[in-house]
Amino acid sequence: MIENNTALQLEISELMVQALNLDVAATDIEPDAQLYGDGLGLDSIDILEVALVVSKQYGLQLKSDNENNHQIFSSLRNLAAYVAAHKTK
Amino acid sequence: MQKLPLIAHSALNKTIAWRKGAPVSVEQFLADVAYLTATLPAGKHVLNVCRDRYHFAVGFAAALVSNKVSLLPPTHTPEMVQQLQAFAADVFCLHDNKDCDIALPKLSYPVTPETSAQTQHSHSKDLHSRGLYSKAQLLEILLPEIPQIDAKQLAAIVFTSGSTGTPVPHKKSWGSLVRNVQAQGERLGLETNADYTILGTIPPQHMYGFESSVLLPLQSGNVLSGEQPFYPADIAAALTDITAKRILVSTPLHLRLLLDAEMTLPKLSMVISATAPLSTALAHKVEVSLKAPLIEIYGSTETGQIATRRTTKTEQWQLLPDVRLSARDERFWAEGGHVEIAVPLNDVIEPIDHDHFLLQGRMQDIINIAGKRSSLGNLNHHLNSISGVIDGAFFMPDERSHDHVTRLCACVVAPNLTTAQILAELRTRIDPVFLPRPLLFVESLPRNSTGKLPRNALKKLISQHMRPNEAECNH
Numbered sequence: 167m168i169e170n171n172t173a174l175q176l177e178i179s180e181l182m183v184q185a186l187n188l189d190v191a192a193t194d195i196e197p198d199a200q201l202y203g204d205g206l207g208l209d210s211i212d213i214l215e216v217a218l219v220v221s222k223q224y225g226l227q228l229k230s231d232n233e234n235n236h237q238i239f240s241s242l243r244n245l246a247a248y249v250a251a252h253k254t255k
Numbered sequence: 256m257q258k259l260p261l262i263a264h265s266a267l268n269k270t271i272a273w274r275k276g277a278p279v280s281v282e283q284f285l286a287d288v289a290y291l292t293a294t295l296p297a298g299k300h301v302l303n304v305c306r307d308r309y310h311f312a313v314g315f316a317a318a319l320v321s322n323k324v325s326l327l328p329p330t331h332t333p334e335m336v337q338q339l340q341a342f343a344a345d346v347f348c349l350h351d352n353k354d355c356d357i358a359l360p361k362l363s364y365p366v367t368p369e370t371s372a373q374t375q376h377s378h379s380k381d382l383h384s385r386g387l388y389s390k391a392q393l394l395e396i397l398l399p400e401i402p403q404i405d406a407k408q409l410a411a412i413v414f415t416s417g418s419t420g421t422p423v424p425h426k427k428s429w430g431s432l433v434r435n436v437q438a439q440g441e442r443l444g445l446e447t448n449a450d451y452t453i454l455g456t457i458p459p460q461h462m463y464g465f466e467s468s469v470l471l472p473l474q475s476g477n478v479l480s481g482e483q484p485f486y487p488a489d490i491a492a493a494l495t496d497i498t499a500k501r502i503l504v505s506t507p508l509h510l511r512l513l514l515d516a517e518m519t520l521p522k523l524s525m526v527i528s529a530t531a532p533l534s535t536a537l538a539h540k541v542e543v544s545l546k547a548p549l550i551e552i553y554g555s556t557e558t559g560q561i562a563t564r565r566t567t568k569t570e571q572w573q574l575l576p577d578v579r580l581s582a583r584d585e586r587f588w589a590e591g592g593h594v595e596i597a598v599p600l601n602d603v604i605e606p607i608d609h610d611h612f613l614l615q616g617r618m619q620d621i622i623n624i625a626g627k628r629s630s631l632g633n634l635n636h637h638l639n640s641i642s643g644v645i646d647g648a649f650f651m652p653d654e655r656s657h658d659h660v661t662r663l664c665a666c667v668v669a670p671n672l673t674t675a676q677i678l679a680e681l682r683t684r685i686d687p688v689f690l691p692r693p694l695l696f697v698e699s700l701p702r703n704s705t706g707k708l709p710r711n712a713l714k715k716l717i718s719q720h721m722r723p724n725e726a727e728c729n730h
Contacts, residue, residue, distance in 0.1 A: 187662075187692075188692070189692055189693035203682070203687075204675075204678075204679065204682075207678060207687075207690060207692070209687040209688055209690075210485070211508065211624075211625050211660050211688065214485070214486065214508070214509075214512055215512075217486055217487075218487070218512050218515055218516055221516065222515075222516075227486075227487075227488040227516075228486045228488060229486055229488045229489055229492065230484070230485045230486060230489045
């Protein structure tokens with residue numbers, strides 16, 4: 167399933183760039199680069215903003231008690247995989 | 256010597272905290288405090304980084320009863336931790352996170368036995384059942400007393416980042432902290448010992464979170480929620496989980512996200528917001544959607560909270576009783592009430608009468624991003640301390656709106672460094688919320704003949720370097 171997420175990855179990448187006014191093009195965000203910290207440099211405020219646009223766009227809710235929480239936002243690939251598995255629209 | 260109680264709860268069997276859907280009694284809290292106190296190392300200074308708000312409260316209380324000082328720095332970067340150690344060589348770190356990487360002697364929050372309180376319970380039940388004592392008498396005989404703390408005792412040192420790279424300490428006596436949250440409770444009309452459960456979306460280590468989500472419940476005899484909700488769905492779940500009356504202590508950022516996420520929320524008694532002024536529009540939306548009064552608090556790390564307003568009714572802030580503002584050296588100073596030494600304010604103030612004023616924005620140099628404060632001077636100091644940076648300056652774009660987080664930009668002259676190298680260096684020195692986006696490489700900064708960098712010249716330089724679709728950075 168993960169292999170089929172390229173389109174979704176780009177879609178989410180575009181949502182992130184737009185929501186956070188990032189200084190990169192959506193196509194330049196590497197699927198496996200770290201979103202937090204050293205990679206794209208997102209922090210917890212960004213994660214909240216991204217979570218909001220993603221949850222509205224795909225009809226899902228993110229919660230901290232999810233064990234995989236840290237993994238979900240570790241990379242674009244993982245975020246897209248989570249969205250693909252949980253989206254309701 | 257004036258002594259003030261650790262907590263204001265009227266009975267040992269009252270609920271003092273709410274954790275994971277279950278109450279914690281005053282009796283259990285005092286047992287946890289006593290247990291932790293016995294395990295604390297000798298050092299006089301504690302860096303309490305516990306994430307669970309109940310753990311933080313027990314850690315703070317244990318430090319207080321053993322006459323130790325809790326240190327509350329603005330961030331926990333490696334550089335700041337070093338500075339804290341330089342400030343107090345005996346500082347140790349109390350944490351509840353197995354991945355804690357703070358480079359100090361560490362004490363992991365202990366798994367406190369519930370047995371002490373339970374044993375006393377079964378013992379008291381036994382005596383009670385034999386008819387020897389009434390239950391009330393037993394509570395008095397068998398249970399620990401609420402500790403009384405000298406009002407003059409140094410309870411906490413809260414740090415601001417300063418303007419030269421060295422954090423500036425602000426001492427908080429126990430008496431000052433207690434007076435502050437008591438005045439707050441009275442202003443909010445918060446009844447004491449009334450089983451309100453107070454849930455914060457801000458960390459307890461932040462001055463606002465420390466006061467409103469830890470000290471306020473403890474000193475009003477109400478209930479502290481141990482949760483630290485992150486996502487809107489977490490806030491909704493934590494509120495739903497509370498069965499008593501609910502008060503939400505939050506920020507413009509979290510309130511906006513909570514409303515945008517259109518969560519179903521249970522009934523609230525009150526919403527409190529601080530860290531940045533709310534727009535009137537968002538304030539109205541909060542009151543309509545959450546069906547509760549919204550009270551904003553104005554304060555700072557140096558002063559604690561000093562004023563409040565009901566934003567849907569008025570733009571004017573009303574000072575807490577006994578706190579006064581006076582104009583000196585072209586700025587306003589707060590003094591009186593819990594403010595033991597007069598403190599200059601970092602905001603532009605327009606006084607209305609002796610206890611009302613309007614806020615007209617921050618002083619030019621001060622940066623406040625999502626409740627984290629620094630100054631351009633401090634950030635520039637850190638940027639220019641990086642080896643290979645010839646010159647550099649941060650720039651704060653004009654705010655898009657009160658309820659959105661605006662980020663910093665920076666220009667740097669560093670021909671032999673990459674963006675990644677500079678960001679990695681900055682990350683060890685400053686809180687990540689202040690990392691520049693974007694970081695622009697330039698050939699030189701438009702300094703004038705005296706070496707000063709006019710804001711407009713920097714703004715122009717940045718707009719020239721931005722791609723057209725990112726022009727928002729400048730507006």
